[in-house]
Amino acid sequence: MKSPALDYPCDIYTWTRLYLFFIDLDINIRIIMEESEGDRGEADETEEMEQGEPEESADAEEMEDGELADKQEDEYFKSYAELSIQRTMLLDKVRIEAYKRAIFSRPDLFNDKIVVDVGAGTGVLSVLCAMAGAKKVYAVEASQGLIPILTSVIHDNGFDGIIEVIAEEVEEVDLPEKVDVIVSEWMGHFLLHEAMLESVINSRRFLKHDGVMVPHSATIYAALCDIPSVASSWSYVCGVNLCSASAIFRYQAAYHPCIEQLRDEDLLSDSKILASFDIKTVTTPQLHEIRKQFIFRCNKNGNLEGICLWFDVDLIDNIKLSTSPKDAETHWKQTIILFPGPIQVCKDDQVYVQLTMNRASGRLYVISVEMVNPKSDNTEEGTPSNVPSESIKPGVSNESGYSAQEPDDDVISVEDAEE
Numbered sequence: 001m002k003s004p005a006l007d008y009p010c011d012i013y014t015w016t017r018l019y020l021f022f023i024d025l026d027i028n029i030r031i032i033m034e035e036s037e038g039d040r041g042e043a044d045e046t047e048e049m050e051q052g053e054p055e056e057s058a059d060a061e062e063m064e065d066g067e068l069a070d071k072q073e074d075e076y077f078k079s080y081a082e083l084s085i086q087r088t089m090l091l092d093k094v095r096i097e098a099y100k101r102a103i104f105s106r107p108d109l110f111n112d113k114i115v116v117d118v119g120a121g122t123g124v125l126s127v128l129c130a131m132a133g134a135k136k137v138y139a140v141e142a143s144q145g146l147i148p149i150l151t152s153v154i155h156d157n158g159f160d161g162i163i164e165v166i167a168e169e170v171e172e173v174d175l176p177e178k179v180d181v182i183v184s185e186w187m188g189h190f191l192l193h194e195a196m197l198e199s200v201i202n203s204r205r206f207l208k209h210d211g212v213m214v215p216h217s218a219t220i221y222a223a224l225c226d227i228p229s230v231a232s233s234w235s236y237v238c239g240v241n242l243c244s245a246s247a248i249f250r251y252q253a254a255y256h257p258c259i260e261q262l263r264d265e266d267l268l269s270d271s272k273i274l275a276s277f278d279i280k281t282v283t284t285p286q287l288h289e290i291r292k293q294f295i296f297r298c299n300k301n302g303n304l305e306g307i308c309l310w311f312d313v314d315l316i317d318n319i320k321l322s323t324s325p326k327d328a329e330t331h332w333k334q335t336i337i338l339f340p341g342p343i344q345v346c347k348d349d350q351v352y353v354q355l356t357m358n359r360a361s362g363r364l365y366v367i368s369v370e371m372v373n374p375k376s377d378n379t380e381e382g383t384p385s386n387v388p389s390e391s392i393k394p395g396v397s398n399e400s401g402y403s404a405q406e407p408d409d410d411v412i413s414v415e416d417a418e419e
Contacts, residue, residue, distance in 0.1 A: 083149075086122050089185075092331040095321065096124065099185065102214060102315035103128050109212055109316070110134050113180035118170050118203045119196060121146060123153040123163070125183050130159040137162055138179070140203075142169040170203050179206045183214040189259060190335040191220050191311035195363045197277075198284050207280075215313035219276040221324070222355060224269040224296045224345075225262060225308040227336055232303060251340060257367075258306075258336040262325040268304055268345065269296040271324075274355055288359040296351045304345045306338040307353065307369060337369050 089095065103110060103125075111133030117126040120139035129137050137159075141150055147167045154163045166173055182203055188194035200213075207213070226232075230253055235246045275290045298304070310332075312322040323332045345351070351371075358366040 086146075088331050090122065090124065094328050094330045095185070098315060098319060098321040099125060099183075099214075100128055102317075102319040103132050103183070105319060106316050107132055109181060114138075114177060115181045115183060116140060116175065116179045116203060116206055118182060118184035118200055119186060120150055120165070121185075123150045125185060126163050127153065127157045127159060129181070129183060130157075130162045134162065134181075136164070138166055138175060139163050140166045140168065140170050140173055142167070170199050175206050178208045179211060180208055181212045181214060182207055187218070187311065187313060187332065189257075189332055190309040190357075190367075191218055192287065192357060192365055193335075193363075195287075195359065195365070197279075197282075197287060200279065201282065201284055204280070212316075213279045215315045215321070216279050217277060217314040218279060218311060219313075220274040220290075220309060220311050221271040222274045222294065223267045223271040223308050224298065224304055224351060225306060225336060226266050226268055226303050226342075227258065227260060227262065227305045227338070228266070229260065230258070230305060230338070232342075250338075250342070254338040254340045256338075258338060259333050260336055261329045261333045262308060262336070264326045267308065267325060268298050268300060268302050269351075270299060272296070274309070275357075290357040291354065293352070293354045296353060298345045298347055298349045298351070301346050302344075304339070304343040304351070306336045307355070309335045309337070337367060 110129055112135045113133075114136045115126075115129045115134045116138040117123075117129065118140050120126050120141040121143075123139055126137045126139040139150060139154070141147060144167060147165060151165055154160060154165065182200065184196075184200050184203075186196035186200050188196065191197075197218075204213075230250050232246070235241075235243045272294050274292055277286075308325070310323045310325065312320055312324065314320050321330075323330050323334065325334060354368075354370045356366075356368040356370075358368070360366050
């Protein structure tokens with residue numbers, strides 16, 4: 001059942017296909033939507049909508065770029081001194097237990113070895129490495145507010161003589177020796193949020209030629225998804241029709257990436273790999289732009305609400321830490337890029353999507369989601385040869401027709417057809 005028309009800049013049922021999501025450190029978003037008038041199928045207006053952008057002071061406006069970047073870095077590291085953040089991570093049993101299993105599963109990698117822990121935090125990984133027999137652990141931590149806590153944890157566990165605290169950003173550190181192991185819990189939402197992987201890449205200058213990275217590889221996945229908690233699960237409460245209220249909430253929610261724990265049954269397609277990295281060889285420039293086109297095939301009927309992103313990391317051997325909806329919940333959960341409105345899809349419908357992640361200033365990543373021309377040679381699975389013949393739905397292609405045009409900026413937008 002469609003909700004009544006809403007008095008908003010665009011009707012959520014006739015939106016077009018260009019959504020650029022700008023995610024900053026606080027996961028604020030701007031959405032740029034190129035609108036179309038459904039029936040005519042012609043884009044006639046583009047509006048930029050912003051919500052939650054931090055206000056800049058007059059002093060900030062006068063700052064040089066370098067000074068502003070330094071201030072943002074200071075704020076970033078100060079935020080990690082908040083014990084509420086550390087508590088959230090420490091209570092993530094999936095996270096902690098995976099690292100513990102990995103470290104203790106290979107005593108030969110740690111016993112009598114030199115280890116550096118990049119972003120040591122409260123020192124849990126440093127202490128685990130020392131427990132596994134490490135001869136020396138360099139605990140590198142840039143958040144000055146955490147240093148007294150880190151030092152106390154090391155002392156309380158009796159490893160003052162083994163674990164050395166270095167209160168600097170890893171980029172500024174010079175170690176007196178090469179290390180056998182680099183261990184770090186650097187992952188953010190959708191893996192790359194906060195851009196800490198770049199610091200880990202920098203730390204590889206300390207690693208011996210035959211040294212080990214923990215984790216040693218990482219993969220980002222994407223899938224189509226439904227999110228009942230956004231609107232559909234409370235559109236009717238005790239027989240009361242709340243479709244108007246839930247539709248407005250749904251529309252507003254599209255301005256932000258949702259950090260939610262989905263269920264396996266909420267996925268509407270198989271997952272596809274957006275990017276995969278060997279942590280020992282990946283370079284910083286390779287993280288600056290990640291772009292891939294997909295053909296997602298729906299594996300059931302349902303409401304397509306957006307695209308779900310998650311990641312896995314391989315720690316040691318076959319020990320994996322996964323944030324998939326199919327696995328136990330972690331504090332990362334999943335990151336969902338919401339479309340402005342739900343799309344009714346049927347099993348075997350195909351959805352053509354281009355996902356792009358671009359590294360911006362500071363620790364900012366820009367995520368763009370675009371519907372693409374299914375006849376593009378760059379599409380992952382090529383041109384579909386046998387597509388279902390149901391009527392076209394927004395963002396879904398079939399043999400009954402597909403209308404596409406290429407604007408001057410090479411972004412392909414797909415116009416709405418009558419349902």
